[in-house]
């Protein structure tokens with residue numbers, strides 16, 4: 583046998599193997615396949631690019647008042663401290679007299695400390711499919727979230743104001759209205775529910791709640807965009823055929839307090855990657 587023909591045989595063998603492999607892959611649970619893919623992708627998670635941009639923004643002196651967030655924004659862990667801040671928000675901030683989630687708190691700092699205008703930030707707070715760049719606020723949230731990688735959720739539910747936000751969030755999740763009489767729980771209140779191949783986590787259980795908050799902020803491969811949990815909430819209000827809440831509203835903070843509070847004790851893996 584000459585080298586050329588053995589090479590050919592090897593080639594056709596490989597082709598046959600590839601065929602049978604892809605047939606086997608198709609027979610498998612597509613969710614399991616995606617989980618495997620995600621695990622591989624997380625080794626080189628595109629979210630890191632947004633973290634780096636966010637870190638630069640956090641440290642830069644900006645805005646009409648020319649101060650940095652690093653020297654003026656307290657996320658609850660001390661001035662400018664990002665470490666462990668994300669897994670401990672929403673929390674109560676006395677200076678704002680409000681319970682705030684991470685995104686809302688950063689927006690508050692940008693407005694109060696740096697002098698940016700809320701309406702300018704709220705004009706386009708989320709990245710769209712046609713945008714090349716994520717808004718500054720998304721980069722900042724991603725950076726702040728990265729400071730809690732592999733830490734346990736620890737929402738201070740013992741604080742009566744936080745507890746209040748939690749209870750209101752819980753009631754909001756159960757509130758049915760709109761043209762289809764849906765609540766969040768219609769889609770997210772039972773185990774094992776799916777819509778168009780997506781597993782919908784049961785937000786009332788610790789295992790489900792952590793799934794709901796785990797991947798956000800996350801890099802969404804559909805569209806190649808970086809999105810925060812504020813976006814996720816707005817998009818679900820839309821799915822529910824409710825009017826979308828005002829950007830960085832208390833209603834969204836309440837829902838995030840409910841879900842993050844239910845995740846207490848579970849490990850946050852850091853900015854994620856979504857299908």
Ligand code: HEC
Pocket residue numbers: 755764765766767768769770777780781782783793794795797814815818819821822837
């Ligand atoms: C009509 C059904 C429906 C309703 C009602 C609904 N959602 Fe969703 N939700 C979905 C779908 C579908 C997805 C997954 C979308 C995707 O992965 O692209 C999702 C995703 C989510 C996620 C992210 C889950 C993950 O795996 O990352 C959270 C958190 C969430 N919803 C919360 C809510 C909240 C809170 C409400 C109420 C304000 C709500 N949803 C109302 C259908 C719904």
